[in-house]
Amino acid sequence: MTTNAEAPGAQPVPALFFAKVERRYAQGAGALEILRQADLAIWPGELVALVAPSGAGKSTLLHLAGLLERPDGGEIYIGGTPTAGMADGERTRLRREEMGFVYQFHHLLPEFSALENVVMPQLIRGLSNREARARATELLGFLGLKERLVHRPAELSGGEQQRVAIARAVANGPRLLLADEPTGNLDPHTAAHVFGILVALVRASGLAALIATHNMDLAARMDRRVTIRDGLIEQLP
Numbered sequence: 723m724t725t726n727a728e729a730p731g732a733q734p735v736p737a738l739f740f741a742k743v744e745r746r747y748a749q750g751a752g753a754l755e756i757l758r759q760a761d762l763a764i765w766p767g768e769l770v771a772l773v774a775p776s777g778a779g780k781s782t783l784l785h786l787a788g789l790l791e792r793p794d795g796g797e798i799y800i801g802g803t804p805t806a807g808m809a810d811g812e813r814t815r816l817r818r819e820e821m822g823f824v825y826q827f828h829h830l831l832p833e834f835s836a837l838e839n840v841v842m843p844q845l846i847r848g849l850s851n852r853e854a855r856a857r858a859t860e861l862l863g864f865l866g867l868k869e870r871l872v873h874r875p876a877e878l879s880g881g882e883q884q885r886v887a888i889a890r891a892v893a894n895g896p897r898l899l900l901a902d903e904p905t906g907n908l909d910p911h912t913a914a915h916v917f918g919i920l921v922a923l924v925r926a927s928g929l930a931a932l933i934a935t936h937n938m939d940l941a942a943r944m945d946r947r948v949t950i951r952d953g954l955i956e957q958l959p
C-alpha cells in the first residue's frame with residue numbers, strides 16, 4: 723500500500739500543523755471568534771477525534787485544514803509546507819495531492835461502479851487506467867469489498883457505500899484524511915464496523931486522520947481527542 727513515510731533518518735514532520743491560527747466571522751458590527759491563536763499538530767499514522775458541541779467550529783477547522791478557507795491569522799502547514807500565503811491554484815494542487823475527504827453522506831457518482839468511483843480521482847491525477855484499476859481493486863479488497871467492484875452505489879448497503887467513499891478518499895495516497903461525521907449516517911453496529919476498517923486502513927498506510935464525530939464510543943477508540951474551547955484547540959482526556 724502507498725505510504726507517505728519519510729525517508730529513513732529524516733526529521734518527522736506533522737501531516738497537519740496549526741500555528742496560532744485565527745478565524746473569525748463578521749457578526750453585525752463585531753466579529754464571531756471561532757479560533758484564536760489555535761495550535762494543533764497531527765502526526766503521520768495518528769488518528770485524532772475532533773469532538774465539540776454543534777457550532778463550536780468543527781467544520782470551520784476542517785475547512786481550514788482542507789485549505790477550503792484561509793485563516794485570518796497564523797499559519798497552517800501541510801506536511802511542513804506553509805499554506806497561508808499560497809496562491810489558490812497551489813492550494814488546490816496541495817489539496818488534491820495530499821488530502822482525502824470523507825463526509826457524512828458518501829457523494830459517490832451514482833452512474834458509476836464502486837471500482838470506477840475509486841479509479842476516477844486517480845485518472846484525474848494522471849495515473850494510467852491499468853494502474854488506477856489495480857490500486858482501486860487492492861483498496862476495495864482491503865476494505866472488504868472484493869465482491870462489490872461492479873456494483874453501483876444504489877446496489878450497495880450504507881456501510882458499503884461509505885467504505886467505497888473511504889477508498890476513493892485515499893485512492894491517491896494522501897498524507898492527511900479529513901472526515902466530518904463519516905459514520906454519522908449509519909446504524910451503530912455498521913458505524914463500528916466501518917470505523918474499524920478505517921482504523922486498519924490508517925494503520926496500514928501511515929496517513930494521518932482528523933475525524934469530527936459526535937460518537938463518543940468511536941472517539942474513545944482513536945489515538946487522541948481534541949476539542950475547540952474558547953477559540954483554542956485543547957486536548958481531551
Ligand code: ADP
Binds near residue numbers: 747777779781
Ligand atoms: P460546527 O461544525 O462545530 O457545528 P461550524 O464551524 O459550522 O461549527 O460553525 C461555527 C460557528 O461559526 C457557528 O456559530 C456558525 O454559525 C458560524 N459560521 C460558520 N460559517 C460561517 C460563515 N461563513 N459566516 C458567518 N458565520 C459562520
